Amino acid sequence: MAPISEHTYHRQVQFPETDASGIVHFTNFFKYVEEAEHAMWRAAGLSIAVMDAELSWPRVAASFEFKRPLQFEAEFDVHLKVAEKTRKTIRYSAVLRKGGEEIAAGSLTIICVRRRPGEPARAMDMPLDIADRFQVAD
Amino acid sequence: MAPISEHTYHRQVQFPETDASGIVHFTNFFKYVEEAEHAMWRAAGLSIAVMDAELSWPRVAASFEFKRPLQFEAEFDVHLKVAEKTRKTIRYSAVLRKGGEEIAAGSLTIICVRRRPGEPARAMDMPLDIADRFQVAD
Amino acid sequence: MAPISEHTYHRQVQFPETDASGIVHFTNFFKYVEEAEHAMWRAAGLSIAVMDAELSWPRVAASFEFKRPLQFEAEFDVHLKVAEKTRKTIRYSAVLRKGGEEIAAGSLTIICVRRRPGEPARAMDMPLDIADRFQVAD
Amino acid sequence: MAPISEHTYHRQVQFPETDASGIVHFTNFFKYVEEAEHAMWRAAGLSIAVMDAELSWPRVAASFEFKRPLQFEAEFDVHLKVAEKTRKTIRYSAVLRKGGEEIAAGSLTIICVRRRPGEPARAMDMPLDIADRFQVAD
Numbered sequence: 001m002a003p004i005s006e007h008t009y010h011r012q013v014q015f016p017e018t019d020a021s022g023i024v025h026f027t028n029f030f031k032y033v034e035e036a037e038h039a040m041w042r043a044a045g046l047s048i049a050v051m052d053a054e055l056s057w058p059r060v061a062a063s064f065e066f067k068r069p070l071q072f073e074a075e076f077d078v079h080l081k082v083a084e085k086t087r088k089t090i091r092y093s094a095v096l097r098k099g100g101e102e103i104a105a106g107s108l109t110i111i112c113v114r115r116r117p118g119e120p121a122r123a124m125d126m127p128l129d130i131a132d133r134f135q136v137a138d
Numbered sequence: 139m140a141p142i143s144e145h146t147y148h149r150q151v152q153f154p155e156t157d158a159s160g161i162v163h164f165t166n167f168f169k170y171v172e173e174a175e176h177a178m179w180r181a182a183g184l185s186i187a188v189m190d191a192e193l194s195w196p197r198v199a200a201s202f203e204f205k206r207p208l209q210f211e212a213e214f215d216v217h218l219k220v221a222e223k224t225r226k227t228i229r230y231s232a233v234l235r236k237g238g239e240e241i242a243a244g245s246l247t248i249i250c251v252r253r254r255p256g257e258p259a260r261a262m263d264m265p266l267d268i269a270d271r272f273q274v275a276d
Numbered sequence: 277m278a279p280i281s282e283h284t285y286h287r288q289v290q291f292p293e294t295d296a297s298g299i300v301h302f303t304n305f306f307k308y309v310e311e312a313e314h315a316m317w318r319a320a321g322l323s324i325a326v327m328d329a330e331l332s333w334p335r336v337a338a339s340f341e342f343k344r345p346l347q348f349e350a351e352f353d354v355h356l357k358v359a360e361k362t363r364k365t366i367r368y369s370a371v372l373r374k375g376g377e378e379i380a381a382g383s384l385t386i387i388c389v390r391r392r393p394g395e396p397a398r399a400m401d402m403p404l405d406i407a408d409r410f411q412v413a414d
Numbered sequence: 415m416a417p418i419s420e421h422t423y424h425r426q427v428q429f430p431e432t433d434a435s436g437i438v439h440f441t442n443f444f445k446y447v448e449e450a451e452h453a454m455w456r457a458a459g460l461s462i463a464v465m466d467a468e469l470s471w472p473r474v475a476a477s478f479e480f481k482r483p484l485q486f487e488a489e490f491d492v493h494l495k496v497a498e499k500t501r502k503t504i505r506y507s508a509v510l511r512k513g514g515e516e517i518a519a520g521s522l523t524i525i526c527v528r529r530r531p532g533e534p535a536r537a538m539d540m541p542l543d544i545a546d547r548f549q550v551a552d
Contacts, residue, residue: 014314015158019158020153020157020209022158035290051434062477069535071158158325160465189296197302201338203337204337210465291439301429
């Protein structure tokens, strides 16, 4: 399979994602991007969290600019791109769109770590069979 | 220390716990009861989830009747009691009150299981040093 | 359109729905049932939460028995049925299945209320154009 | 009362805030900062979300750098500061610390809007009795 550079993820707002101001609570935008990331990994033939595996992918940075609100049952797309790649990290950029409208734009950086019971997590180079599946978008 | 039969947990509603209907989303009542349970375990000198431990306490049943809504910043108490105890399970009853008013009442049953990597979880008798810390309320 | 008695909703476990014990946190089962309910309402041509509407559908009771755990990325179905209907309330029964396996079974009761700014919510008879869309399953 | 420039908010990690990798899911850091913000508003004699009010405070930007993981039951502080203030917006900076250790650092920008039923939200100048309660930290 060719490496993946981008992925579009379709989603509908669920009720508990809204708050008393009537719109999606901002923290859910970060969940939407992570869902899109995991869907992109599945599209690449991978799972980002294999049970009992030592490898883990904590987030080291996340940011969003919110431009328009989303309401209950709104349908939207997360357009996810691989924006940067180092030996240990991947940075994604993400744009949420509803119809033609841009709702929000963000960024998410993950790092490859090894976790063993009783030891602190350590950053490590991504295994090649994972690193080779992703490629920076043009 | 004497075994524990009940615990009162004070809490204030946080904004993301509300939904677009303006009140606390009902699933958060179950979170409040679980927070009260974990506070009760700490009051008993225990942690319900020790890192890397084989023992785990999944929930086997949970129920609630909702009587009055809760709004953002409302302060309330969870009154938690040990309602039943077997060798493998504990059932709690819980009442949420705001001022003198009953908001909701529920029940939560947990079971002691052992989880080992690569094996299915298995129900097991509670270790005595845990079982002895809890006692059914009058 | 003929009234609706049941609905099947397909879902995949998302990462933040898991907890440190490695499985789906039990409160998310209630979210899954609610998602299935809202999908059933859409299948009936309705939205359960219209912006700025006076009508609201708080939950008056919810319960679950949990039989098997769900892990990250597990795919499952929520089988939702209308189990009871009165002039003001609907009770659903729900079964979650993964492959042929029953994961959990629960119940959710909702009530029709009117909310006006500055007034307490009041139970009311369901509007007929909503009540007629649902029918108790055999 | 003198205007407020900073606030320290103490918190303990709750179980559903963890995920299957054993640590706090990154989206909860944004919830912690928002909780600290709302506690700061209460310390200033204000509520950020008054029922049925037209005023609302959506988030226009949010970012975090995550330096160390947090586990279940970890106790930590959110140190919140007013970093910038315009007529319509407030930007907070936030640092999470556990013991002496920095866990994460972030930023959150909010804007004052008016929401009326059936109209889109419009940015507006903060009311003076709110604006005067906050002051940029040194």
